[in-house]
Amino acid sequence: MLKSTVKIEGLSSSTKFGRFKSLVTHIEAIDLMNYFCVFDVPMELEGVFQTIHSRKNQGRVLAIKKSIDEGLDSISNVPHLSMTFALNGHITVKPTSGRLVEIEYDPLNSLAVDGVLSLFAIMQMLGFSHPFEKKRASKKLIEQNSVQRQELATQSVQITILYSPDDGVTQEDCIALYKLFSQRDANIYAPLNEVLLSTHAINLYVRKIADEIRLNDFGGMNPSSIRNTLSEEYITNEATMIRLVLGVLGGAAIQDKNKIESFGNSTGALSLENADSARLRICEFLGAWLKGIEPQLAAGSKGLCHSSQLWQALGLVMHHLIVKENASLKQCQKAGQILGSLDYSKSASHWEQCDVMELDATGKNYKNASGGGRAFRIGLASYLSLQL
Structure with missing residues (x-):
């Protein structure tokens, strides 16, 4: 009492x-x-x-x-x-x-x-x-x-x-x-905030990838945000790159659950051995993809190239290539070139063939039709994989 x-x-x-x-x-x-x-x-x-x-x-x-x-x-x-x-x-x-x-x-x-x-x-x-x-x-x-x-x-x-x-x-x-x-x-509890600006192994890993593919030449990677806005010059951010890597190594389930704490473990999909084995192939794919979309970026395109959902979907595409098919460096580079040749503007007509895209109310631009982020990433990854 x-x-x-x-x-x-x-x-x-x-x-x-x-x-x-x-x-x-x-x-x-x-x-x-x-x-x-x-x-x-x-x-x-x-x-x-x-x-x-x-x-x-x-x-x-x-x-x-x-x-x-x-x-x-x-x-x-x-x-x-x-x-x-x-x-x-x-x-x-x-x-x-x-x-x-x-x-x-x-x-x-x-x-x-x-x-x-x-x-x-x-x-x-x-x-x-x-x-x-x-x-x-x-x-x-x-x-x-x-x-x-x-x-x-x-x-x-x-x-x-x-x-x-x-x-x-x-x-x-x-x-x-x-x-x-x-x-x-609220910001303290935001997803991935606990590793942003830190020296966790996965941070160092994605920063090394960003350096190797010269990401700064394409707008750079924002180290202090979990999402980009159209007013920012960055093409992506560190949180998105982390989830891309999780998708490459572990697939959709691990990407969705943000299994950051498991990165670097001695065993499992996120082991350093698997990460080291995949890094060069990730770099070959992303380097070729970025070179392919460079004209769109130079033209000031604010389409899906800047979408965190697209980048994470690319991680799932690479998961299929690198983990499931054990693709070579040359094969990863070729896949990046093919996907880099696509038009990523929201009005591109080819999105009509993507099951998780539909026209918006204006009838001009395509938008997410899946009703969820995870479903959209998986559907987008499936569509992109069909282009290879």
Whole structure:
């Protein structure tokens, strides 16, 4: 049962930012449930928090748990535990010394607005099966990893509290703030963002390919984006090249699942041995294809040459050539030349023969008719393969 009011001391900002002041403090993980409402969420957010149990978010929770385990070992370099709560309702503010401030508030008037997945992970590791339902895990689960759980219980968590001393903040304001934090974090969770601008083996691999095929001569590869816009000079981006490589080595399933973490393993489709064997043939194919489409690029074409879906489809074409047919360097070069001679403008009449393309409402340009990205890539790859 939460106390009606609690007091907490920390370093507070002297001015507001937006409608809130901030107070930064540290508390032990086990005390999170005493100072904040972690077992209930506003009705308006119930649907949002249900998605935390999706496979994708559960994968993130598991990754956070692994990071916590490594942090408790005091060996690995891992991010410190931190989260942000917003307060609404009446708050009493009392200066203590210097910029230290003590605030008194009702913990039921708090809402986690940032670090929600970390909160999930911590609560589960402490023995709660669901951090927003006050339901203890089974006795067997509680007894497991008891040493780890005890260490986490006393682990310091950095807490940022957003509050207003003017009593003008409502629960709806806190919900709106949560949504703003969520939107801000969307880019962090974007596909492939975890490897962009990194030195992961697959990054180094695609950069080497880009250098060998002189990709800069054709517009270059954007290293900091997961998609291109028509206003950019780049012909492709690093994320697309990574997925192209995944498609070459592993086919549609591995490309679709972004199996980046498996690249460089000692065995399997994404082993370094397979990657090294395929690299020169990838370069021969792409080099010939780029040379073939160069006149279209010089004419300022903004057709499918710049489409990430097309580049990924080319990866699937190469998968058939390199992995399934074990094509030679000369055969890969010839295939690139043939596909490089195609017209990649969206109005090209030959797209009528492609099962996943159809005319748009204007009747002038062709568009994706498959209803999905994966189906479009596979269908486009099948069409291109028929041209060889």
